[in-house]
Amino acid sequence: MFTGIVQGLAEVIALNKRDQFMQIRVSLPEGHTKNLQTGASIAINGTCLTITEFSQNEVQFDVIEETLQVTNLGKLEIGDRINFERAARYGDEIGGHQLSGHISSTATISQIIRTPDNCTLWLTAPAELIQYIIPKGFVALNGCSLTTGEVQASSFSIHLIPETLAVTTFGNANIGDKINLEVDPQTQAIVDTVNRFLHNRNL
Structure with a gap:
């Protein structure tokens, strides 16, 4: 974990x-x-x-x-x-969210917006995964636990603080980079359960 x-x-x-x-x-x-x-x-x-x-x-x-x-x-x-x-050990502080390290797919950086103290990335995710990415939800990108910003069609944004830029690969990110994406398993479980319920109800 x-x-x-x-x-x-x-x-x-x-x-x-x-x-x-x-x-x-x-x-x-x-x-x-x-x-x-x-x-x-x-x-x-x-x-x-x-x-x-x-x-x-x-x-x-x-x-x-x-x-x-x-x-x-x-x-x-x-x-x-x-x-x-x-790997986390029992008793360690969970400062992000629980991850398995099992990557769902890659997302592609489509836009980088930089200001003196902030950086926003827009990424395009595979169509089958975007349903599990929700505003203010969690994603893991290249192993970083991050909060999603906006979600639009097949793209989503994240906002990076200077500390994250300093200690991770995102400080040197470029448009077109492929980024490992692990969706939040709890969100995925909820979305899949709701979709199955709606599907069965309409049968």
Whole structure:
């Protein structure tokens, strides 16, 4: 389980890309390597990955075909910076919202509006997922727990504070970027339940 409170930026230091499979090695910043162990989970751009090897502050993961198809991890290059969050432990403060690290799909940045102290992003989501994104609801984008602003047709906005821009990949976001999207599972469950009820009532 994750909270959507990104702990910082890691750097991709090695990639081994094969047919429908990839190994990724990242360097974690100092202070975030305590109690690492093989088999533990870390969210990389919001994607729950399992540690297969580690040494000092370097951690390696295997990424399989399904993950490559659904997320933006297959587009990573050596030197890229990525959001990371270590798995939550019992007793940790949940500052964002509960996340599984199971990415629903990617959303595409369509517009960036910057002012001196604010930044608003507009993103286009797949048609089958936009129904689960509601104004003032929750989404996770590249592992960041964020509150949605407006929702219009297949697009939605988020508002980013300077702290989020400073400690996540959103500080260097560009139009056209593919962003990992995990919809709020509680919202999804409610919407699906209501849709099934309405469908059955009209039979």
